[in-house]
Amino acid sequence: MTNHRPALYQVAEIRQIEQAAHAALPSYFLMQRAGTAAAEYARQLLDNHDDVAILALIGPGNNGGDALEAASQLAHYGLQVAIHLSSDSTQLPADAQQALQHAQGSPATFINRAAIGSRTWALVIDGLFGIGLARAITGEMSDLIKQINALHCQVLALDVPSGLHADRGTIVGGNNGSSIRATNTITFIGDKPGLHTCDGRDYAGDVLVSDLAIDPQLFPSTAIQLNHVALFSAALQPRRHNSHKGSYGDVSILGGAHGMVGAAILAARTAVNCGAGRVFVGCISEAPAYDSTQPELMCRLAAHIDFNSTTIVAGPGLGDSRTAHDFLARALAAHTPLVLDADALNLVSMETGLQQKLIARKAPTLLTPHPLEAARLLGLTVQQVQADRIATARALAAKFNATAILKGSGTIIAAPTSNGSIVINPTGNPALATAGSGDVLSGLCGALLAQGWPVWEAALAAVWLHGKAADNLVRNGIGPIGLAAGELIPAIRAALNQLILQQHTIIAPGDPLQS
Numbered sequence: 001m002t003n004h005r006p007a008l009y010q011v012a013e014i015r016q017i018e019q020a021a022h023a024a025l026p027s028y029f030l031m032q033r034a035g036t037a038a039a040e041y042a043r044q045l046l047d048n049h050d051d052v053a054i055l056a057l058i059g060p061g062n063n064g065g066d067a068l069e070a071a072s073q074l075a076h077y078g079l080q081v082a083i084h085l086s087s088d089s090t091q092l093p094a095d096a097q098q099a100l101q102h103a104q105g106s107p108a109t110f111i112n113r114a115a116i117g118s119r120t121w122a123l124v125i126d127g128l129f130g131i132g133l134a135r136a137i138t139g140e141m142s143d144l145i146k147q148i149n150a151l152h153c154q155v156l157a158l159d160v161p162s163g164l165h166a167d168r169g170t171i172v173g174g175n176n177g178s179s180i181r182a183t184n185t186i187t188f189i190g191d192k193p194g195l196h197t198c199d200g201r202d203y204a205g206d207v208l209v210s211d212l213a214i215d216p217q218l219f220p221s222t223a224i225q226l227n228h229v230a231l232f233s234a235a236l237q238p239r240r241h242n243s244h245k246g247s248y249g250d251v252s253i254l255g256g257a258h259g260m261v262g263a264a265i266l267a268a269r270t271a272v273n274c275g276a277g278r279v280f281v282g283c284i285s286e287a288p289a290y291d292s293t294q295p296e297l298m299c300r301l302a303a304h305i306d307f308n309s310t311t312i313v314a315g316p317g318l319g320d321s322r323t324a325h326d327f328l329a330r331a332l333a334a335h336t337p338l339v340l341d342a343d344a345l346n347l348v349s350m351e352t353g354l355q356q357k358l359i360a361r362k363a364p365t366l367l368t369p370h371p372l373e374a375a376r377l378l379g380l381t382v383q384q385v386q387a388d389r390i391a392t393a394r395a396l397a398a399k400f401n402a403t404a405i406l407k408g409s410g411t412i413i414a415a416p417t418s419n420g421s422i423v424i425n426p427t428g429n430p431a432l433a434t435a436g437s438g439d440v441l442s443g444l445c446g447a448l449l450a451q452g453w454p455v456w457e458a459a460l461a462a463v464w465l466h467g468k469a470a471d472n473l474v475r476n477g478i479g480p481i482g483l484a485a486g487e488l489i490p491a492i493r494a495a496l497n498q499l500i501l502q503q504h505t506i507i508a509p510g511d512p513l514q515s
Contacts, residue, residue, distance in 0.1 A: 006231075008224040008424065009190035010167045011131050017189055020218045030212055031062065031095045034188050035069025037210040038158055041186045042074060042123055045154050052122035053080045056108075057148070059128035059162065060087040065096025066158050066188070067127020068103045075108035082111045082119070086128060086141060116147065124148055124155045126180045128162035131192065136173020137163045145178045157182035160192060161203045168388050169198030169410065179203050188212055193224055196424045197389050197410025224390070227413070227425040227464050229499060232457040235448075236503045248277035249450030250310040253443070254302055254331055255343070256283030257324060260317030263342065263439045266485055267316040269294045270443030273493045276450045280305055284323050302327050307334035313446035315344030316439040325351070332357035337364040337449040340402075341442035345369050348400075349376035358400050364455035365402035368442050374406055394420045403459050405445075407438065411467070413459050423460055428467025429480055436485030441466045444492060461496075468495045 009017070021030060046052055056071035058064040068083070075081040089100055104110075126148070129137070137145060145163065148155065160166045163179030171177045183205040185195060189212055195204040225231070240247075251271040255264035264281050272279040272294060281287065282302035291297045307330055314331045318324045320343060328347050331338060332354060338361065340348065345367065348354045358365065369377060371385045374392055378385070378399070385392045389406055393414035396404035406412045411428070415421040441462060448458035469491035474480050478487065 006226040006228050007190060007219070007222045008193045008196070008226060009219075009222055010193060010224070013220060013222060014131060014166075014189050014192070016220065017214065017218050021189075021212075021214045024215070028095050028098050030214075031065050031069055031099060033212040034066040034158070034210070035073055035099065037188070037212065038066060038070035038125065038156070038186055039073040039077070041184070041208055041210075042070065042125065042156055043077065045156060045184060046079075046123055049122070050078050051080075053082065053119055054123045054125065055116065055119075055121045056081060056083045056125040057128050057144070058083060058085045058087075059130075060091060061130060061132065062093055062096050063130030063158055063162075064092065064127045065099040066130075067125050068096065068099035070125060070127075070158070071108050072099070072103040072106035075103075075106040081106075081108040082115070083108050084111055084113065084116060086144060113144065121151060121153045123153060124151065126155060126157040126162050126182060128180070130159045130162075131166040133163065133165075133172050136177035137179070138173070138176065142178040145180055149181045154184065155180060155182045155205075157185040157204065159185075159188050160195065161185060164194055164200060164203050166192040166194045168390070169194035169196065169200035170387055171199055171203075174387075184208070186210055189214060190219065191226065193390060193422075193424060196226060196426055197412060198386055198408070201409050223419050224422040224424065227423045227427070227460055229464070231423065232461040232464070233503055235453045235457040235461065236500045238500055238504045245277035248275055249452065250278045250280065251276040251443070251446040251450045252280040252282050252305045252307070252310040252312050253316060253446070254282050254284070254305070254312055254314040254327055255317040256281060256285060256287065256302075257317055257319030257321065257343075258285040260319060261285075261288060263317030263436065265291055265294075265297070266436045266439040266489075267313050267341075267443030267446070268297050269486070270440045270489050270492065271313070271447040271450070272296050273489050274444050274447035274496060276311075276447040280310065284318065284321070284327055307331055308336060311337045311339075311446050311450040313339040313341065313442050315339075315341035316442060318343035318347070320347060320350075325354070329354060329357060332361065335363050337366075337446075337455065339366045339368065339442050339445045339449065341368045341438060342373070345373045346376060349373070355400070358402065361401065364449060365400075366405065366445050366449070366455055366459055367396060367400060367402050368405045368407065368438065368445065369396065370407045370438065390422055393422060403455050405441075405459055405463060407441070411463050413463060415456055425463045425467055427464050428470050429474055431470045431474055431480035431483040432467070434483060434485055437466075437488065440485050440488050440492070465492050465495050465499075
C-alpha cells in the first residue's frame with residue numbers, strides 16, 4: 001500500500017505519472033485503488049471500531065470521487081457513514097460519477113450542511129479539493145472548512161488537505177484562503193513537498209503515502225527528497241582508537257560582540273560536544289576569561305585566530321559594526337570551511353563586496369538563514385520567501401555558490417548544483433522556536449565540517465540531528481514550551497552517537513544483543 005521512497009513529487013510530476021498509469025490501466029482503476037487505500041487507513045485510525053460515525057466531504061473533482069469510493073467501502077464494512085455533497089453532483093467528472101453511483105448503492109446516507117453540526121463524528125474524510133486547487137477557498141466552502149476545523153475528531157485528508165498548496169505548503173490564497181486542518185493525510189501516487197514545509201506540517205498532520213501499486217518504472221527521478229539518515233550515513237564513521245584531538249579538526253566561532261557573547265558560546269559548546277577536536281571562541285569585542293560551564297573552550301580575541309587553519313562559524317553575536325565587517329571579510333577570504341549565520345548573513349546582504357567574496361570562495365561554504373535573513377540576502381520580503389520556500393532555497397544556493405539551509409518548519413537544504421537538489425527535513429518541532437537554537441545549529445554544522453564531513457552531508461545531518469534532538473526532548477516531557485537552546489546540545493550529542501552506533505554495530509550469531 002505504501003511507497004517508502006523518500007522522493008517528493010511536485011504536481012506536474014504527479015500528473016505525468018498519473019497520465020502514464022491511466023494509459024496502462026482500465027478506467028476508474030486508480031480511483032478504486034485510492035478509495036480502498038483511504039478506507040483501509042480510516043479503519044486503522046478508528047482502531048476498527050464499527051460503532052462510530054464517519055462524515056465524508058465531497059468536492060467537485062476527482063478528489064471527491066476518491067472520498068465517495070472510500071465512503072461506500074466503509075459503509076459496506078458496516079460503519080455509519082454520512083456523505084455531504086458540497087457541490088452539484090451532476091458536474092462531477094466521469095470517474096467521480098461512477099464513485100457516486102457506488103456510494104448511492106451502499107448503506108451510506110447523504111446529509112445536508114445543517115445536519116453536520118447535529119451529530120458527533122469520530123472521523124471526517126476530506127475529499128473537497130485535491131492537488132489541482134488554483135484559487136482561494138472562500139464563501140460557503142470556507143465556512144464549511146471552519147466548521148470542520150472546530151470539530152473535536154480525527155480528520156483524514158485525501159491527497160492533500162483541501163486548501164493547502166501541494167508544491168509550496170502554503171494556504172492557497174494566503175490570508176484570503178482557508179484550509180482543512182487534518183490530523184492525518186493519505187497522499188496518493190507520491191509524496192508532496194507541500195505536506196512537509198511551511199504550513200504543511202500544521203495542516204497535514206501525519207502523512208501516509210499510497211503509491212496505488214503503480215509500476216515503479218513510471219516514477220521519474222526527482223530533485224526533491226525528504227531528509228533521512230541514508231542520505232548522510234556514509235559520513236557516520238566511528239572513531240579510531242589511534243586518534244587524537246588533532247584528528248577531529250578545529251572550530252572557531254567568529255562573533256561575540258559586546259553584550260552578545262552568549263550566542264557565540266552556545267555555538268562553541270555545541271561544536272565541542274559534537275566532536276570537534278578543539279573549539280575557539282573568537283570575540284570581536286572583549287573576550288571572557290573562560291566559560292565556566294564548558295572550560296574546554298578557548299576564549300580569545302578574534303584578532304588572535306588564524307582563519308586559514310580552522311573551520312569557521314561566523315555570525316553568532318557578531319553584530320554589524322565596522323570591526324565585524326572587517327573580520328567577516330577575513331573569514332570569507334580564508335581557504336577553510338565556513339558556516340555563515342545570523343549577523344554574518346546580514347552583513348553580506350548589505351554589501352556587494354562581501355557578496356563577491358562569498359561567491360568566489362572555493363572552500364566548502366554553508367549558509368543558515370531564517371526567512372528574514374533569506375529575504376535580506378535576496379532582496380525579497382519575508383512573505384515572498386515563505387510563499388515559495390523551495391524556490392527561495394534554490395535561489396540562495398545558486399546566487400551565493402553555497403549550500404543553503406533555509407530554516408523554518410520543514411527546513412529546506414539546497415545544493416548549488418545544476419539540478420538544484422532539494423531536501424526537506426522532517427524532524428523538529430516548535431520547541432526549536434527559541435532564541436539560540438540557530439546558534440546551536442551553526443555550531444553543529446561547524447563541528448561536522450571540522451571532522452571532515454562533505455558540506456552536503458554535513459548540512460543534511462546537522463539539520464536532521466538538530467530536529468531529532470528536539471523531538472527526543474519533547475517525547476521525554478521537556479518542552480516544547482520553555483525548552484532552552486542549551487538543552488539541545490546534550491540531546492544532539494546523544495542522537496549523533498546513537499546513529500553512529502546503529503550504523504556500525506555488528507551482532508554475531510548467539511550474541512545476547514540479538515534479542
